Amino acid sequence: MAQQERAIRTRRAILEAAGSVFDESGYDSATLSTILERAGVTKGALYFHFPSKEKLALAVLNEHVDEVQAPSQPTKLQELVDAGMILAHRLSCDPILRGGTRLTIEQGVAKHQRRGPLLAWRDHNLQLLTEAKERGELLPHVVLEDTAALFVGAFTGLQLMSQILSDRADLEDRVVVMFNHILPSIAVPALLGTLDISADRARDLMGKTLTTHGG
Amino acid sequence: MAQQERAIRTRRAILEAAGSVFDESGYDSATLSTILERAGVTKGALYFHFPSKEKLALAVLNEHVDEVQAPSQPTKLQELVDAGMILAHRLSCDPILRGGTRLTIEQGVAKHQRRGPLLAWRDHNLQLLTEAKERGELLPHVVLEDTAALFVGAFTGLQLMSQILSDRADLEDRVVVMFNHILPSIAVPALLGTLDISADRARDLMGKTLTTHGG
Numbered sequence: 001m002a003q004q005e006r007a008i009r010t011r012r013a014i015l016e017a018a019g020s021v022f023d024e025s026g027y028d029s030a031t032l033s034t035i036l037e038r039a040g041v042t043k044g045a046l047y048f049h050f051p052s053k054e055k056l057a058l059a060v061l062n063e064h065v066d067e068v069q070a071p072s073q074p075t076k077l078q079e080l081v082d083a084g085m086i087l088a089h090r091l092s093c094d095p096i097l098r099g100g101t102r103l104t105i106e107q108g109v110a111k112h113q114r115r116g117p118l119l120a121w122r123d124h125n126l127q128l129l130t131e132a133k134e135r136g137e138l139l140p141h142v143v144l145e146d147t148a149a150l151f152v153g154a155f156t157g158l159q160l161m162s163q164i165l166s167d168r169a170d171l172e173d174r175v176v177v178m179f180n181h182i183l184p185s186i187a188v189p190a191l192l193g194t195l196d197i198s199a200d201r202a203r204d205l206m207g208k209t210l211t212t213h214g215g
Numbered sequence: 216m217a218q219q220e221r222a223i224r225t226r227r228a229i230l231e232a233a234g235s236v237f238d239e240s241g242y243d244s245a246t247l248s249t250i251l252e253r254a255g256v257t258k259g260a261l262y263f264h265f266p267s268k269e270k271l272a273l274a275v276l277n278e279h280v281d282e283v284q285a286p287s288q289p290t291k292l293q294e295l296v297d298a299g300m301i302l303a304h305r306l307s308c309d310p311i312l313r314g315g316t317r318l319t320i321e322q323g324v325a326k327h328q329r330r331g332p333l334l335a336w337r338d339h340n341l342q343l344l345t346e347a348k349e350r351g352e353l354l355p356h357v358v359l360e361d362t363a364a365l366f367v368g369a370f371t372g373l374q375l376m377s378q379i380l381s382d383r384a385d386l387e388d389r390v391v392v393m394f395n396h397i398l399p400s401i402a403v404p405a406l407l408g409t410l411d412i413s414a415d416r417a418r419d420l421m422g423k424t425l426t427t428h429g430g
Contacts, residue, residue, distance in 0.1 A: 157372020
């Protein structure tokens with residue numbers, strides 16, 4: 001058991017080192033030797049968990065969506081907002097998320113593999129929106145697939161713009177603007193006023209439930 | 216005059232070749248020899264117009280916004296929609312726009328230079344929104360700067376997502392979804408119904424006024 005825990009911790013250290021190297025250098029320029037040096041693990045340990053740079057990149061990409069879990073809320077739309085605000089907040093500090101983002105955005109990893117995080121995230125939104133619809137939270141005309149994909153695309157571009165213009169310092173503000181512009185088109189009016197869409201939302205939530213994630 | 220025309224045509228041929236090479240290979244892997252071969256110009260002509268790869272990349276980046284000019288319309292919000300729809304349409308065929316997009320999205324060109332197209336486009340939106348406000352087209356609570364930047368960020372991400380998932384085949388549909396979700400939050404209701412937000416909008420406009428651009 002202690003050995004299994006050590007393996008999990010080693011795998012995590014490698015993923016975090018890989019995320020930060022992919023974030024800084026991109027896929028093509030990243031080297032396994034830089035990653036293992038930063039992770040502080042042996043070459044044997046690295047290859048045991050990830051037999052190639054490509055496998056390592058895929059693991060970083062796939063970790064992306066699992067990283068963001070918002071706690072249960074009275075409405076599904078609040079959970080949708082919370083997931084976006086938590087992701088915005090964690091992009092400022094989580095090396096795996098940052099690395100996965102650059103791998104998704106830039107060409108380098110094969111295109112069919114860059115789809116993974118986008119589709120997983122869209123499906124996550126679709127699930128929340130489907131439940132929101134069943135609970136009567138949505139206006140009748142909403143096309144769930146369109147709205148689910150719009151949030152993914154819009155967020156992806158806003159984080160890129162925020163990275164270029166402010167090193168992501170204004171990302172949470174930009175995501176608040178996005179929700180404030182889009183939610184009135186999908187939420188029933190009575191619910192709209194109950195949503196907490198503030199730039200501090202992630203910090204408030206993390207203070208309560210996400211402290212174990214560190215950051 | 217004939218000589219000047221030839222110089223303009225040569226410069227254009229170089230920019231288009233550079234755009235397509237930057238689009239395919241990214242900044243770091245693009246070479247001047249590939250570009251001049253594709254442009255069908257001599258090394259002397261290339262260096263006369265652009266003394267370095269960096270200068271060439273900057274010219275492609277700066278051409279970006281000038282490429283999209285929407286014709287005058289009865290409302291400024293329609294012009295804002297039209298500019299977005301034309302940009303979406305032209306991204307499927309214009310090598311300079313495609314190359315400029317990849318240069319903006321990917322790290323490679325210095326960050327302060329990648330800001331140019333984003334800021335120019337935000338300013339273009341801000342100008343249109345300012346005029347829209349003066350004409351009474353906007354709801355009173357709209358914060359012009361926020362909305363202007365939101366359109367740039369959201370569009371940037373949607374085109375990236377569309378490129379990854381469908382080689383931009385569904386981009387115009389995705390941009391329609393974006394406008395349909397955001398415009399109800401900013402336009403006065405009486406105007407909203409007058410806007411033409413359809414995936415064929417760019418083709419309709421280009422049939423009338425943009426045929427000289429080719430594409």
